[in-house]
Amino acid sequence: MVKQYSPITESIPVIHIPTAPQSTPAQRNTKLHFRSQSGRFNRWRRGLNTLLIGLFFLLPLINYQGRQAIWFDLANQQFYLFGASLWPQDFTLLAWVFIAAAFALFFVTLFWGRVWCGFLCPQTAWTFMFVWVEEKFEGSRNQRIALDKAPMSLGKAGKRAGKHSVWLLLSLLTGCGFVAYFVPARELYTAIFSFSAAFWDTAWVWFFALCTYLNAGWMREMMCLHCCPYARFQSAMFDDFTQTVTYDAARGEARGPRKRKQATELGDCVDSNLCVEVCPTGIDIRNGLQYECINCGACVDACNQTMDKFGYRPNLISYTSDTALKGRSQPLWQRKRFLGYGLALLVVLAMLVLDLQTRELIDLNVIRDRQSLYRVMDDDSVENSYLLKIRNKTQQDRHYSIAAEANLPLTLSQQEVFIAAGEQLELPLTVRVKPPIQQPSYQLRFVVTDSLDTHQTVGQTSVFFSH
Numbered sequence: 001m002v003k004q005y006s007p008i009t010e011s012i013p014v015i016h017i018p019t020a021p022q023s024t025p026a027q028r029n030t031k032l033h034f035r036s037q038s039g040r041f042n043r044w045r046r047g048l049n050t051l052l053i054g055l056f057f058l059l060p061l062i063n064y065q066g067r068q069a070i071w072f073d074l075a076n077q078q079f080y081l082f083g084a085s086l087w088p089q090d091f092t093l094l095a096w097v098f099i100a101a102a103f104a105l106f107f108v109t110l111f112w113g114r115v116w117c118g119f120l121c122p123q124t125a126w127t128f129m130f131v132w133v134e135e136k137f138e139g140s141r142n143q144r145i146a147l148d149k150a151p152m153s154l155g156k157a158g159k160r161a162g163k164h165s166v167w168l169l170l171s172l173l174t175g176c177g178f179v180a181y182f183v184p185a186r187e188l189y190t191a192i193f194s195f196s197a198a199f200w201d202t203a204w205v206w207f208f209a210l211c212t213y214l215n216a217g218w219m220r221e222m223m224c225l226h227c228c229p230y231a232r233f234q235s236a237m238f239d240d241f242t243q244t245v246t247y248d249a250a251r252g253e254a255r256g257p258r259k260r261k262q263a264t265e266l267g268d269c270v271d272s273n274l275c276v277e278v279c280p281t282g283i284d285i286r287n288g289l290q291y292e293c294i295n296c297g298a299c300v301d302a303c304n305q306t307m308d309k310f311g312y313r314p315n316l317i318s319y320t321s322d323t324a325l326k327g328r329s330q331p332l333w334q335r336k337r338f339l340g341y342g343l344a345l346l347v348v349l350a351m352l353v354l355d356l357q358t359r360e361l362i363d364l365n366v367i368r369d370r371q372s373l374y375r376v377m378d379d380d381s382v383e384n385s386y387l388l389k390i391r392n393k394t395q396q397d398r399h400y401s402i403a404a405e406a407n408l409p410l411t412l413s414q415q416e417v418f419i420a421a422g423e424q425l426e427l428p429l430t431v432r433v434k435p436p437i438q439q440p441s442y443q444l445r446f447v448v449t450d451s452l453d454t455h456q457t458v459g460q461t462s463v464f465f466s467h
């Protein structure tokens with residue numbers, strides 16, 4: 001008998017709520033065990049996930065110019081990114097990077113839906129890694145379901161213990177990997193595994209380890225279904241031509257089982273249920289576009305292999321759009337969201353480049369001495385005191401010249417300083433002016449210039465009081 005079929009909604013973007021849905025594991029209150037699937041999209045996902053996890057662990061271990069290449073040094077309020085060091089004042093740069101990343105994500109989503117979720121999201125990558133471990137200890141999907149139902153035994157306890165031990169080890173490594181972006185990485189791993197790490201380093205590592213263990217081991221698809229905001233607002237980025245994983249209902253229905261090469265009036269869907277069994281979020285894509293779908297392509301691989309076995313054309317499920325299935329197309333330049341996101345992305349990238357080019361590598365803050373406005377010296381000259389805070393924002397030691405520009409002849413107590421890479425110098429400085437002095441006060445501007453790169457110069461205005 002042909003199962004009830006809920007038609008795909010007429011137009012995208014609309015999140016379709018199936019009328020007769022396959023209940024999710026959360027609704028069924030059971031753990032979701034999905035079948036592992038081979039195929040083209042699985043290879044892509046596995047490759048990208050491996051790259052992502054590899055980069056996550058390796059990046060903090062890379063050294064550049066004698067220092068960790070990527071390092072959020074919170075204690076000294078610096079962020080090292082290979083040759084550049086960013087300070088809290090430079091965080092507009094990071095803001096531009098995040099805004100650009102958001103628009104890039106919108107842009108990609110417009111074309112291929114939630115491919116980010118399916119192929120590059122850390123939640124997906126870690127979940128698949130944990131499921132791979134689970135499979136090694138507890139077997140295939142059917143074996144895992146049977147094991148869940150079986151009463152506790154020595155064998156079951158052993159499998160569970162093995163799985164959870166490896167999960168905990170992976171979680172602990174992930175916790176270290178994350179904290180390694182904030183404290184020196186090489187020392188951290190040694191210290192954590194020799195139980196000699198500082199209290200807060202240990203606490204943060206275990207906190208992130210616990211989050212990883214719960215997220216990837218237990219919550220898995222629940223995070224995508226109930227916690228991730230992206231799943232909820234994705235449809236706002238789609239247009240009629242967004243390519244999401246879509247079931248070709250016109251071709252597949254009426255679905256039904258049959259023998260190979262058997263002549264039938266039915267559609268191409270042989271109702272193998274494989275597309276449901278491989279789905280990491282436990283949905284039936286044949287019910288139409290659903291917000292739970294992370295566009296991972298596992299069902300595409302499963303269905304294509306089924307089609308192949310039955311000698312049918314591939315792509316009963318494929319990355320396409322409902323509109324494309326109806327044979328309609330539209331030139332790129334007529335897609336409003338393409339133009340909007342594209343323009344926004346270009347503007348943000350331009351702002352980022354501009355911000356980078358105008359970034360100052362010297363920071364100067366001039367503070368007047370608050371104790372006395374001025375001092376009259378033995379030779380009748382007048383002296384004012386200042387505190388100059390000069391920060392060398394480069395990663396090299398530098399010499400700087402100090403000058404003061406004003407409409408009167410003055411002398412400085414010091415005209416050159418040396419500041420080590422990334423350090424801030426607090427320099428007490430006096431400015432002295434010989435009489436005659438006409439006005440009670442003068443504006444003056446302190447200028448600090450990099451002795452090697454004279455284009456790098458900063459200035460700040462202050463006041464000189466004479467009487």
Ligand code: SF4
Nearest residue numbers: 279293294296297299
């Ligand atoms: S429906 Fe298909 S593409 Fe969507 S999450 Fe499930 S398996 Fe992945």
Ligand code: SF4
Nearest residue numbers: 269270272273275303
């Ligand atoms: S895998 Fe393909 S043939 Fe099998 S139930 Fe899903 S859509 Fe139908």
